[in-house]
Amino acid sequence: MKSILKGSAAVALANGLNGIFRPLALQAATRPVRWAFLVDTYKCIGCGYCVKACKLENEIPFEADVSRTWVERYVVTKEGEVFADAPKEARYGFITSRVDLGMGKFKDIPKDRIDKAFFVPKLCNQCDKPPCVQVCPVGATYQAADGVVLVDRTWCIGCGYCIMACPYGMRFFHPQFHVAEKCNFCYHRINKGMRPACVLACPAGARRIGNIKDPDDPVAKVIMTQRVTIHKPEYGTNPQVYYIGLSEEVR
Amino acid sequence: MHVLRPLFAVLAVAALILIARVFVVPDDFGIHERGYMFGWYRKANEEEWKALKVKYQGKEYCKDCHAEQEKQVLSSPHKIIECENCHGPAREHPSEPPKLTLDRSRDLCLRCHTYLPYPTSKRAEIKGIDPGQHNPGAECTGCHDPHRASKP
Numbered sequence: 001m002k003s004i005l006k007g008s009a010a011v012a013l014a015n016g017l018n019g020i021f022r023p024l025a026l027q028a029a030t031r032p033v034r035w036a037f038l039v040d041t042y043k044c045i046g047c048g049y050c051v052k053a054c055k056l057e058n059e060i061p062f063e064a065d066v067s068r069t070w071v072e073r074y075v076v077t078k079e080g081e082v083f084a085d086a087p088k089e090a091r092y093g094f095i096t097s098r099v100d101l102g103m104g105k106f107k108d109i110p111k112d113r114i115d116k117a118f119f120v121p122k123l124c125n126q127c128d129k130p131p132c133v134q135v136c137p138v139g140a141t142y143q144a145a146d147g148v149v150l151v152d153r154t155w156c157i158g159c160g161y162c163i164m165a166c167p168y169g170m171r172f173f174h175p176q177f178h179v180a181e182k183c184n185f186c187y188h189r190i191n192k193g194m195r196p197a198c199v200l201a202c203p204a205g206a207r208r209i210g211n212i213k214d215p216d217d218p219v220a221k222v223i224m225t226q227r228v229t230i231h232k233p234e235y236g237t238n239p240q241v242y243y244i245g246l247s248e249e250v251r
Numbered sequence: 252m253h254v255l256r257p258l259f260a261v262l263a264v265a266a267l268i269l270i271a272r273v274f275v276v277p278d279d280f281g282i283h284e285r286g287y288m289f290g291w292y293r294k295a296n297e298e299e300w301k302a303l304k305v306k307y308q309g310k311e312y313c314k315d316c317h318a319e320q321e322k323q324v325l326s327s328p329h330k331i332i333e334c335e336n337c338h339g340p341a342r343e344h345p346s347e348p349p350k351l352t353l354d355r356s357r358d359l360c361l362r363c364h365t366y367l368p369y370p371t372s373k374r375a376e377i378k379g380i381d382p383g384q385h386n387p388g389a390e391c392t393g394c395h396d397p398h399r400a401s402k403p
Contacts, residue, residue: 019286042371042373043373045374049332056307056340057340092362097365097366116369116371117367129289139293142283142292143285143289143290152292155296188304191301192305194309197306197307201307204331204373
């Protein structure tokens with residue numbers, strides 16, 4: 001009995017020390033790949049081909065009102081009013097100038113009243129300090145060594161805590177599997193040297209992906225030398241999707 | 252001391268659970284590279300995600316057989332559009348699916364060609380129409396060739 005207690009105390013101590021000192025993390029600190037995304041909101045034309053490609057590539061039911069990625073439209077009038085919409089996550093693009101205000105209401109803003117208007121594609125930021133990973137009670141969602149946050153569909157119990165925890169609202173319930181779902185930078189594609197479906201589909205070149213740890217990577221170079229920003233830095237999650245031309249109106 | 256019996260019962264249940272988890276929890280479940288806070292997971296899942304089938308193949312996949320269309324598109328302003336944007340993912344074409352979709356609907360073209368006067372976006376630089384004014388309801392391909400992006 002005493003030896004069992006001693007043994008279990010030793011195991012508990014070892015686990016605790018491993019949790020504090022994290023020798024594996026030292027190995028991770030020298031990881032060669034860390035995926036980062038670059039979104040250029042000047043270039044985005046609001047065609048929505050990225051959303052269509054994402055849904056088809058990642059088998060999200062097309063007519064379901066959820067998507068791993070979407071595009072938001074912002075129209076700022078000269079009076080300072082901001083109108084924003086993302087009709088059906090922009091999977092059909094923006095084919096009308098009328099802004100969808102929700103609940104069946106629309107607003108047509110005449111051209112001469114528009115101060116600035118732009119499109120903002122959004123996707124999972126694959127944060128360096130992901131709050132969604134921290135709250136998972138079972139360890140179904142996690143961050144891989146290369147920075148991508150993934151969800152283990154067979155392990156997820158569908159509690160939705162991670163969906164609540166994401167401050168950017170990137171997560172949702174998969175309508176078919178009823179587990180948590182989110183963008184994973186097309187993990188199956190980037191590990192084969194291909195680009196994510198949304199990056200491939202974008203005709204305007206508004207979406208780009210690269211390895212921020214590689215100093216010769218073109219995306220890393222843009223992040224280092226041009227004026228980029230992250231969305232909502234006050235959340236403190238260290239997102240790795242960088243935006244060019246992000247404006248304070250963006251929610 | 253019979254008053255300790257509930258304690259023994261609780262300890263027995265705890266021991267049973269700790270023994271059961273040795274069999275139920277997979278061997279690769281544990282703390283991985285990102286540490287206790289972000290890297291506590293079943294390692295095999297990474298490979299499961301990597302094994303997902305690729306559906307979108309990209310332009311390079313199409314051009315060997317469809318060289319003529321590729322040449323037409325490349326000499327038009329539509330060269331920036333991926334073939335699969337309009338025709339759907341290639342998957343394993345031509346074995347599966349044998350034919351890709353030909354979406355001739357108006358809404359496909361209106362994604363870019365509904366003129367939106369947005370001064371701070373490249374959208375305003377795309378030649379566009381007012382869908383309510385310009386042949387409403389008609390298919391765009393009736394007059395325009397999308398591979399040549401031509402006027403009728």
